[in-house]
Amino acid sequence: MKLLVLGGTHHVGRAVVETALERGDDVSTLNRGLSRAPAPGVRALLADRTDPEAVRRALDGQEWDAVIDTWAWAPRVVRDTARLLSGRVGHYGYVSSRGVHRWPWPAGADEQAPLVDGDPGSTDDTDYAAAKRGGELAVLEYSPEAALLARAGMILGPYEDVGRIPWWLRRMEKGGRVLAPAPAETPLQYIDVRDLAAWLLRSAERGLSGAFTTTGPPGAITLGDLLSTALEVTGCDTELVWAEPELLLRHGLPLGMEFGLRLPDGSVPSGMHDADVSAAQAEGLTTRPLRETLADTWTWLQAEGDPAPRADAPSPDTWLDAAAEQRLLDHLAH
Structure with a gap:
C-alpha cells in the first residue's frame, strides 16, 4: 500500500x-x-x-x-x-x-x-x-x-510511553522484595x-x-502471569510480595491503578478486562505470547533507555512511594 x-x-x-x-x-x-x-x-x-x-x-x-x-x-x-x-x-x-x-x-x-x-x-x-x-x-x-x-x-510492548511495563521492569531490575497488588489471579486483557x-x-x-x-482475549492471562513473566525475562533476583488492595490503600500505595484494577478511591471497576473481542478476532486480530511481548520490551529498554513519558499519562512515580513500600514490606514480614 x-x-x-x-x-x-x-x-x-x-x-x-x-x-x-x-x-x-x-x-x-x-x-x-x-x-x-x-x-x-x-x-x-x-x-x-x-x-x-x-x-x-x-x-x-x-x-x-x-x-x-x-x-x-x-x-x-x-x-x-x-x-x-x-x-x-x-x-x-x-x-x-x-x-x-x-x-x-x-x-x-x-x-x-x-x-x-x-x-x-x-x-x-x-x-x-x-x-x-x-x-x-x-x-x-x-x-x-x-x-x-x-x-x-x-x-503493551516495545515503545510503550505510558509507563506500565517499563516501570515494572525497571522496578524488578533493582532487585529485592517488590510489592505486587493482589490477587495474583486477577484476569487482564492487553x-x-x-x-x-x-x-x-x-x-x-x-x-x-x-x-x-x-485488545486480547478475556481470561487469557492473569496479573500473576504478567508479573512473574516480567520477572523471568529480566533475570533479576527479585521476590514478588503480594498485598491485598485494602492494605495497599491504607498505606497510600495505588499499585494496581496502572493496570486499571482499581480506582483512586480503592473500588474495583467492572468491565475493564473482560471485553468481548469476538468481532475483531473474526476480522483477523491475533495476539502473540505474553513472554515475547515482555522480553522484547525489556530488550528495547536496555537498548534505548526509558522513553520520555506522554504528557497525558500519569507519572509512574505516583504508583509507588519507596518509603511507604518499605514500611508495608516490613509490616508483612512480621
Missing part, C-alpha cells in the same frame, strides 16, 4: 511504521520532526498538526491508499486533517480507545456499549474519553464509508502494539470499516 502515518515516531505510530516497512508498504509520515529521525525508507513530511495551513502545504497534491491516525488530544485536529484528506485516501484508520464507552463499563461489553459524548470541533484535550470520541466523530464526518475505529484496550499495528494494516489493505474493540 501507499500509506500515510500521522505521527509515526512514538509507541503505536512507530510500530505501525516498522510493521508497514516490513510488509513492503510505501510509507510516508507526517509529524513535527522533533522526536526521532525517520526510519530508513520513510518519506518524512513535516508539519505541526495543530497548524492546519502547515498540514495542508505538507499534504498538498498527494494521495494515499490508507492513513493511520493515532492522535489522542483535541478532536479539532483530527477533523482538520480528515477534512484535508477527504477524497484523497481510500481508508482512514483511527486508533481510538475503549475509553470512549460510557462509565461504568458493563461486564463483557462489546462495540454496542453506550458511548460518551464527543465534539469533533472541540479544542479541549483535558477529557481523554471525550477527546477520543470526538476524534472518532471527526473521522466519520469526512470518511464515513472508509473509517476504521480501533478501540484499543491496554497497549494487546501487543505490534499485533495492533499488523491488524490495522491488514484491515486497511482489505478496506475494513466500522468500530472494533481491539
Whole structure:
C-alpha cells in the first residue's frame, strides 16, 4: 500500500511504521520532526498538526491508499486533517480507545456499549474519553464509508510511553522484595502494539470499516502471569510480595491503578478486562505470547533507555512511594 502515518515516531505510530516497512508498504509520515529521525525508507513530511495551513502545504497534491491516525488530544485536529484528506485516501484508520464507552463499563461489553459524548470541533484535550470520541466523530464526518475505529484496550510492548511495563521492569531490575497488588489471579486483557499495528494494516489493505474493540482475549492471562513473566525475562533476583488492595490503600500505595484494577478511591471497576473481542478476532486480530511481548520490551529498554513519558499519562512515580513500600514490606514480614 501507499500509506500515510500521522505521527509515526512514538509507541503505536512507530510500530505501525516498522510493521508497514516490513510488509513492503510505501510509507510516508507526517509529524513535527522533533522526536526521532525517520526510519530508513520513510518519506518524512513535516508539519505541526495543530497548524492546519502547515498540514495542508505538507499534504498538498498527494494521495494515499490508507492513513493511520493515532492522535489522542483535541478532536479539532483530527477533523482538520480528515477534512484535508477527504477524497484523497481510500481508508482512514483511527486508533481510538475503549475509553470512549460510557462509565461504568458493563461486564463483557462489546462495540454496542453506550458511548460518551464527543465534539469533533472541540479544542479541549483535558477529557481523554471525550477527546477520543470526538476524534472518532471527526473521522466519520469526512470518511464515513472508509473509517476504521480501533478501540484499543491496554497497549503493551516495545515503545510503550505510558509507563506500565517499563516501570515494572525497571522496578524488578533493582532487585529485592517488590510489592505486587493482589490477587495474583486477577484476569487482564492487553494487546501487543505490534499485533495492533499488523491488524490495522491488514484491515486497511482489505478496506475494513466500522468500530472494533481491539485488545486480547478475556481470561487469557492473569496479573500473576504478567508479573512473574516480567520477572523471568529480566533475570533479576527479585521476590514478588503480594498485598491485598485494602492494605495497599491504607498505606497510600495505588499499585494496581496502572493496570486499571482499581480506582483512586480503592473500588474495583467492572468491565475493564473482560471485553468481548469476538468481532475483531473474526476480522483477523491475533495476539502473540505474553513472554515475547515482555522480553522484547525489556530488550528495547536496555537498548534505548526509558522513553520520555506522554504528557497525558500519569507519572509512574505516583504508583509507588519507596518509603511507604518499605514500611508495608516490613509490616508483612512480621
